[in-house]
Amino acid sequence: MGNFIKYLIFGVIGLVVIGILTYQYSDSAKKQVQLQALDTVHDLATNRMKKQAENGSTSVAAEFINLPIEATEVADGVFRVTGIGNIYMVTTDAGNVLFDTGLVMQVPKQIAAMKEVVQDNKLSHIILSHSHADHIGGVKYWREEGVEIIAHDQFTEEQRYLKALEPYLHNRNRLLFPFMPEKPPTAEMIAYGGITPTLTVKEGDSYRLELGGKVMEIYAMAGAEGADNVVMWLPEQKVLLSGDFFGPMFPQFPNVFTMRGEKIRKPMEYIKSLNRLIELAPEVIMPGHLDPVRGEEKIVAGLTKMRDAVQYVHDETIAGMNSGKTLYQLMETISLPPELELSQAHGRVSWAVKSIWEYYATWFHFDRTTELYGVDRGDVMPDVVALAGVDALLDKARSFNKAGQPVHAMHIIEILLADPTQASDPSVNKVRLEALQLLLDEAINGIENSYEIYWLNAQIRLAEGAIAEEGEAP
Template structure:
């Protein structure tokens, strides 16, 4: 059984699902998200009914949303940290400016994902400095370069997502150019950067993890640290199904260690709620870090023993004391992300060096097995035996031979529906819904 199945056996932490849904979804190029989770939560609704900004301390205020916006108030003007999505930014600005409408002196972007950069133009004033890490430039170009592909993947993973403007399929075929992103920051730094404003020091540290350009902001006078998307309430999306460059597990570990070394009293993630108290922060961040390190080290050990990626996806789990939930990221996807991040796509089987895929012989096997209807029967038997993933593979084999075979399409649909019923992971659920819609369309069902 594929280890994605382990997701539904994991213990849920209180509030973890909501925080996970809100967290690092990192929707590249997406304009908004309306993705129902298995429990019916809708991340775009979070904070929508807020009539005021949330006070974290006298100086730090949060507007909550799919991507929070923070305002740090000083007597020489304000600093904005992250700016949420374009659709949410106007409301966030309204709520935060009700607290203080002093000049915006700096905007700091924890990273280049669209749910953090969407309000930059809105907040920017004459003379506002915009700070990001130097990797921000390439990350923006990368997202623009592959805008069509990301549009297709986001539309699949988040089926309820309002489509980005323009035709995604058309965009997928276009070449927007390699270096065409609009680069908004006025200050790009490599290792770290610091400035003072109104008696507060803003120490900005490069903390790669969710992205290469990820940074954290430390204000020593307040013992407060902003950690962007490097921490949230589920195992992180170290590989995300919509597609991403590798996210390096050891980058997360090292960056979280940098955060711990600051000994913060307030830790402020860009999705979910701030954690107050150094002991609480230490406990949460250490567990999170150790969970990532455990999966990394187990994967490396298995690779060095010559184990294949599927074996490790099935074998590697978290011990109970490191269980941080898998409602957003998943251990098995992370194992594969680490494995293929380190080794790339080739699995060591000479048959797989070539452009002819295994599926090229499926039609012959189906003929040998008595035809697509027979293979669809096997699929149904797997499903009845409780193995929906094998059922789906078997249906796919039949459909390679006969793409409109109704029993195979019905078996595939039933397998997908069973997996969706059992799913407790919002990203898994998104792709299952995508598969269901696609299979229904092939069956001409509404």
């Protein structure tokens, strides 16, 4: 699959090069050729993921890319085009304002869909909710001369570190989302980054934009997807364009820190941001993904529950640290009380506990001397395996699985996997597969955290692959 995408991208790049050579004196012609090429990429990638879904290999992310790209008026003078990331256009007599620009390969279809409902879609401003690729990918195709780009004052730094760590983060994401290409795209037309805002707003501040008789307020407030989050408030309509401030759904327990990697989202800053939104009392939320949320009472109740849930987990973690409990004790024991129950499909309480603990106390847990040195415990695991015996360790792991303790079993399995001579052993991987399947069943029938499920599915694929390489059926 990786080779398929790689060859596809090379083919598209070839089309673009031909187009640029053909139309080397026309910027608009270059852009049109690039948009046509991107449209081809989108169609092939979408068909690829549809086939994966038919074969039972799918994910929320794969489902997002198969959402229809459609334009509708979701509030008076506010138009939404759906996709992996929603884009919004606020129309005025003095020019239009675009909030977010979607994923780069969906830009051609999103531009075409918007033109169907807003014939005069000339822009004066582009507002970027944050620096993630599914929200900023279309900037270079939407922007014309003179268009202002407004973002959080942390946008440039967040974009910088995401670009600097792009190979590392891409490899992590590709393990979770195997439909991604083998390498991050480098062709200029699809590469991440390179956006320079013309106006930035500092954390905690706002910028008032008056255009064609409409008032739009841009609030810089750290959110659930990073330190560079902004939202746009339409005070006359009480409409909030939220980007990923809440994550992909509302309400939910937020990703204080995402498992896939990225900077921590500061819990107390997020609580302050939620308090600001509660004061606004929105009647409509227009999110960066999925459908609008309507109803002031429902929205304020959801905002309040999210704030109180984050505050509760934060305070319980601090109290546990002060009482001398270990990190893992806190991860096991802290849970939301019934009145604060929220979906943990994206963010997870136990991971928030770990993030908050390490946010305040950093990486050294004050319990293992070896954490201070650059010798990994895996370096001595082959000796442990030799001393304990493979059969004895596997028997213990099997007994943990049988007792419904798959995490305990995985601790044993990871000791064995650290020994290169055992990592491909079918016997080891069969017990590993059994533990992973138990964990997956618990995840699916429990809080249904999507990232936990992605990870477990990825590990199951690796275990099955190791067994298959040795010529045995899983």
